[in-house]
Amino acid sequence: MAETRTVSGYTIVTKTTPTFYFIGVTTGKSSIMKVFPLWMRELGRPEIVIEGVDLKIHDEPQAYRQAVAQIKYDPLSLGALVTTHKIDLFQAARDMFDYADPYAQICGEVSCISKRNGQLEGHAKDPITAGLSLDAIIGKDYFGRTGGHVLCFGAGGSAVATLLHLINKPDAADRPRRFIVVNRSQGRLDSMKAMVEQLKTDIEVEYICNQDPVRNDAIMATLPPYSIVINATGMGKDIPGSPITDAGLFPLNGIAWEFNYRGELDFMHQALAQVESRNIRVEDGWLYFLHGWTQVVAQVLHIDLDDALFQRLAAAAESVRK
Ligand SMILES: NC(=O)c1ccc[n+]([C@@H]2O[C@H](COP(=O)([O-])OP(=O)(O)OC[C@H]3O[C@@H](n4cnc5c(N)ncnc54)[C@H](OP(=O)(O)O)[C@@H]3O)[C@@H](O)[C@H]2O)c1
Known part of the structure; x- marks a missing residue:
């Protein structure tokens, strides 16, 4: 049974392995569940796991705040890619972020949640x-x-x-x-x-x-x-x-x-x-999928994503596409 603690009214699971979240609707069906472990091996970080967080479309604000709080307060919760809920999540939890990039502010949404020096950051990576x-x-x-x-x-x-x-x-x-x-x-x-x-x-x-x-x-x-x-x-x-x-x-x-x-x-x-x-x-949309995910993974793991690395990750994902 995972250990939990309460922080500011949120139930926070104490992760024992570094965890990257995928916040969506039916996350288990996405190809990323198969691609992600291949990428972590390619990046020399096989210990990082991906965990889906399925929320309802236009879910309660508290559900979005709970998902953000898990990342904010648990040291081994590294960050997340957000689909579908990009606008709703940002609206519900804007005050929990220490930084929102200019695209997040123009578009009013976040697709990437990451941490840097203890600060919670939100980026809109779609543009x-x-x-x-x-x-x-x-x-x-x-x-x-x-x-x-x-x-x-x-x-x-x-x-x-x-x-x-x-x-x-x-x-x-x-x-x-x-x-x-x-x-x-x-x-x-x-x-x-x-x-x-x-x-x-x-x-x-x-x-x-x-x-x-x-x-x-x-x-x-x-x-x-x-x-x-x-x-x-x-x-x-x-x-x-x-x-x-x-x-x-x-x-x-x-x-x-x-x-x-x-x-x-x-x-x-x-x-x-x-x-x-x-x-x-x-x-x-395969290339779009690859760019979408590699940009967020790079932001969350603080990796410099150059073209050579993108090509390596694209090649690693190819077996899943087939
Ligand atoms: N390959 C990738 O990695 C990738 C990346 C991003 C998006 N996508 C895909 O691209 C699609 C769009 O993504 P999104 O985030 O932009 O979704 P979204 O925010 O849900 O936007 C879809 C839009 O299409 C409109 N629409 C639906 N049926 C229509 C029709 N018959 N004629 C005209 N407009 C219609 C909807 O109108 P209403 O305002 O009436 O709802 C809505 O505004 C999704 O299927 C998503 O999976 C793929």
Whole structure:
């Protein structure tokens, strides 16, 4: 039976082995449970274990505070990656953090909880990880070279992160002229708009509230060649279907980027069917998964993550992907 103690009203388990938490909804199903031990071996830290913390969507504030308190008060609880609850957790436990990075403050969320010199730190890593993935897919000056636009289905955390990354690009050739975002409900579009208005950008952002796939096909048909079409809705994994119909035509020479790498992936299959006819490049979310996790692991374990180390970790994870 694990030893516990009470600190500031929270029940804290005294861990006997260094523990990295994964705070999500159905954490046991994620590939990271298999990848993490391989990475710890690769990093020479096989003693570090990963532990899932499954919370309900929009859980009670106290549940988020308890999860944060465990990390804050137990010396061997090293930190966490947070999915799904990034906004709710930060809202509920903001006062428990000694530091929140600028992205956490702009986005109002944390995806990474870590400790440094006894201080509890919160970082929003998504703009960095979505950005690293996009940069790896399109390379330098993509928009200057091609004149492509971006169409993003979904205006959730990952879509906001992608737009923020593009807005922050100092070189005009790395910014699209137009970024169209389509979301099922108006609320997310309003929050995205409020964020964009705080920042100075020459990207024309168009906000469309829609969930009719036929209309989405029509929106996609307005894109110039080489445009990037993103599925950030979770459709094809979290919920069935695709934001477009089978008849929707991807932009000629364009890129279709599905943010997920497991599930039915209907959108990705629709794009794969047009690889030859429309010269479409199709990307899934595996690289995004790798960047997302390696950035947080590096922050929590205080590792300098250079490209060589990223490549080693990516290679170690490959067996799980297969
Ligand atoms: N590969 C990776 O490592 C990685 C990393 C990040 C994200 N992802 C995946 O990417 C997906 C999005 O992530 P997220 O964090 O941005 O999720 P999220 O915050 O839940 O956002 C999803 C958004 O899509 C909208 N949506 C749902 N169905 C739609 C439709 N038919 N048409 C238009 N919009 C629709 C939702 O609208 P409402 O406002 O109406 O709910 C919501 O705003 C998830 O499936 C996630 O697993 C993968």
